[in-house]
Amino acid sequence: MTSQQKVLLLVGSPKASQSSSDSLGTYLMEQMASKGLETEKIRIHPSVRSEEGLEKLFAACDSADILILTFPLYVDCLPAPVIKAFECVARHWKAAGERKKKMFLAICNSGFPESSQNETALAICRQFARETGLDWAGGLALGGGGAIGGQPLKSRGRMVKRVMTALDMTATALADGQPAPQKAVDLMAKGMFPSWLYTFMGDLGMKMSARKYGAQKRLRDKPYREGNAKAS
Amino acid sequence: MKAMVMDGFESGGGTAQAVYKAVEDELKSCGCEIESFRLRDLTIADCAGDFLCWMKTPGTCVVDDDNRKIARTMVNSDLHVVLTHITFGCYSSTLKKALDHLVQNINPFFRKFQGEVHHEPRYDRYPRYLAVGVLPQSDKESERIFQTLVHRNSINMYTPAYKAGVLYEHQSPDEMRQRIRGYLGEVGVRQ
Secondary structure, three states: OOOOOEEHHHHHHHHOOOOOHHHHHHHHHHHHHHHEEEEEEEEEEHOOOOHHHHHHHHHHHHOOOOOOOEOOOOOOOOOOHHHHHHHHHHHHHHOOOOOOOOOEEEEEEEEOHHHHHHHHHHHHHHHHHHHHHHEEEEEEEEEOHHHHHHHHHHHHHHHHHHEEEHHHHHHHHHHOOOOOOHHHHHHHOOOOOOHHHHHHHHHHHHHHHHOOOOOOOOOOOOOOOOOOOOOO | OOEEEEEEOOOOOOHHHHHHHHHHHHHHHOOOOOEEEEEEHHHOOOOOOOOHHHHHHOOOOOOOOOOHHHHHHHHHHOEEEEEEEOOOOOOOOHHHHHHHHHHHHEEEEEEOOOEEEEEEEOOOOEEEEEEEEEEEEHHHHHHHHHHHHHHHHHHEEEEOOOOEEEEEHHHHHHHHHHHHHHHHHHHOOOO
């Protein structure tokens, strides 16, 4: 008799609410749960700030059969607390010695329209899997992730149809012990909008947000330029 | 020439100390004025991802801690050097925590640059970038990822020149120093 498979969702966004990383991960976990898998979710940022949080993170990672990480692209890679989690979990597993086999899948969403800008971040996740002996189940890259706005995917309508299909396919594969299929990777990479529309809406949204703070005329300020560093 | 050094090692002994000393000595011998940040001793909050440094206080993080001094020093330097252990092809979390805040030094608006969409530069010039990563021993994949990461950062940070150098813990201080001298030469800093 096989015991119920456990899936752990690790959310790597600093946002406690309205996180697009959380939206993507939560939808995927719902699909996994519907296939009879046991699911758990942990937010990385608060976890790595205390010993207690780290212990809970270690215990959850130890007991999981499938680890799924969702995170936003930060400066071409992962947010610092996610790297810290990698460092701590790797040290924990090295000290603990033998452990059961696990699969690891990563989902990276970025504020750039091109999903290809997420490739380095996903390569780092794959390297983490390689160095810690996890079975790499693939990386899903989504461009223009900000358009999800941290809302549940099911509330975002046709815009996220391809994204949901990619996650549906991924859930089916993972539940069967298989990595994410290439078709799911390709579908996710297609994104939600044409690039020109995403950047137009992004620039407009930034101006509107700045207006709320009375900062719309200062968006190109240069507060740190001292004017005394010479070009060499 | 003004050089800024971000020491992103998690602790200060052994290799970290040797690498830092070698970089400092080489920069001094090139006549650089050095400002160093030992990141493990500084107070830097995690980037909250709220973009308030773009839309509320443009160009300045709303959190008033050491991240602001680092960001200010960066845009007023001619050379930006970062030192780190390479973790899974990436920077250490200690270094990355500070680098995450450098988004305040670019503008929110999108533009096409080198065939991709990137954010506009906020300043008219940025420093050259040298990232020195340390590994216990050679790991081709880890090194490839690190070099790609530094290349990607150089695009987003509009650096006029960049180099990703990799050192190994078993190398002697003299060997490290020679390599660092070469890296500095590659970003245009020479004795």
